[in-house]
Amino acid sequence: MTNLNQPPPDFTAPIDIASSSRRSADVQQDFHQKIPELLQLEQLIGEHGQLLHACCETTVLHEAMEFPLYSLRLGSSAPNAPTLLLTGGIHGIERIGSQVLIAWLQSLLERLRWDTGVQQQLQQLQLVIMPIMNPVGMYLNQRANGNGVDLNRNAPIDAEGPVPLLGGGHRLGPFLPWYRGRKRGQMEAENSALERVIRRQVFNRPFATVLDLHSGLGMQDRLWFPHAYRKKAIGNIAEYVALKMLWERSYPNHTYLFEPQSIHYLSHGDLWDYFYYQSRAQNQPHFLPLTLEMGSWMWVKKSPRQLFNMAGLFNPQIQHRHTRVLRRHIVLLDFMLAATLNHANWLPDKKHAEILAQTAKSLWF
Template sequence: MPAPSPAALLRLEELLAAAGGAARHRLLGWVDDGGERLPLHAILLGNPDPGLPALGFFGGVHGLERIGAEAVIAYLHSLVARLGWDRGLQHQLDHLQLVFMPLVNPGGLRRGTRANPRGVDLMRNAPVEAQGPVPFLVGGQRFSPGLPWYRGAAGAAMEVESAALCELVEAELLSRPFALALDCHSGFGSRDRLWFPHAHTPEPMAPLPEVHALGRILAQSHPHHRYVLEPQSRQYLAHGDLWDHLLLRAAGRPPGSFLPLTLEMGSWLWVRKNPRQLFRRDGLFNPMIAHRQQRVLRRHLGLFDFLARATQSHAAWCPQGAAREQERALALARWYAA
């Protein structure tokens, strides 16, 4: 008997129904998982005017990391529940588009695997080659889909899930004058980290001044936040990163108009508090006790709300001219000094 569809997929469809006409739905494609077809949903809230900024939330790229999908769905649930009465939210959505793809890898979520049903790690699947040494296997491999971090066959098209994410970003984010994206993951250390590209090279990305300015206003408005903001390349290099690929696709856009971020929730802290999780495959990546999961979901709502406000108000903090060069100098000293 095939496994049931992931519970998160059912919750997402319930939220779509609850939002009614306030939400726009895009069916991006279908994933075949052992004979069952699973949908790739995107939900859009706010103003579709392409002249306004946009913010995208993504989760479930790795099916084993359920908490990322659940965090995005929790934020979407909060918004949908407030649509009917929150005048501040209504005003915000008049000046902003929010894009949600919480279940990028529904087959992996259904199976409880990092990869999709074809054995491909979606975050190693883009046509981007690392420019430097990558860690064995972890940085992406083409030996076998039976091993973790499989990139897919050389020269093959991207997986349907990867291609759907890229199509959504290009259509709904890269078409805007300014856009942010947040991709939610778990499993790296005991600190919550906000990574930005590049993953394929240690060279700084073009919108480095903007991400440094974003970090500055985050620290000013949330002085006790728990996030470590840093380039992913500071930890390791990898082939096939989807956000590197999309940032390269945005190279023709105005400087600093697209900022992709990855939230890496520090799952080792959950394991330390509940060592029995070590004996479960998903225990390394998700809080297994209900009150801890609820605490995690609450904790990141403040970050999500901050990013929505920052996106809407991007003209007030994005540096221009000499200020942009100053932010770049500060960023280079902070993250790239020898």
């Protein structure tokens, strides 16, 4: 297990979680009530500092309060180790994504105490997690960040076709949802922090996957991949088809829809479109971002009164359903870990890639 305790040279050393101790009693109680996920995350960092290398990438200020934005790293520091990046909470009101990641991380850390299989996995792979990307939005129980900007409409990339009114991203102002931010302005602090992490920990790896957790209005869980800004197939579409087929062969009874976002709608400013093309500019061989959209209509259908609660539109409100969601995606997260580590066993060669690209056309394009 020695490799798990060695941070790479360019990674900030494990941090002492002092931010919580500096908060006044009133602020601490306010955080406990409004953003318990952050306190739970800080507790995990404090308890597992020997395994979990944590970095406060930035501090977001809101009404004189400081909200830390953490990145966490486990596993190999070898420069050629494949990397899995997990993110959640980009939309503050969709807090179930952060909760799923934190619950899975807690389970993973416990298994690292005794499970030699997991220990061996993490010795060969780098795992990077940013569970709470929008702490101010979560505190305010809103989609946007503290500046009223939708972080997943904030990247400098424009759609090549019509987008849904407002929902595809707009620049009218932060008084309306899905606001992109100012034209030619810098990305918001949260997204800039994410970009720093990706440049430091992901773009320098020969293979990397991403899973970004959201909850959305739909009756089924969906695994979406770029593009969001255009209807044309992404350049590495064959790799996505290969990953889809690997998932379906491994778990034939799954209930996810695996598809490109663009077959449903286009949007401006999608982060993963932006980072995909940044990875191409860095000559990274393989970069596969995915978004998990948990179908929140399933929870609303079973509890229609959630329609009258904004948070209830995006998060399960009844305890047993909440617990079910926390365990529902464990298999997917474990699969992403294994698929990232064993990518050489399923990535298509050039001849097979041509066949898979044709398969993608028949499926989606």
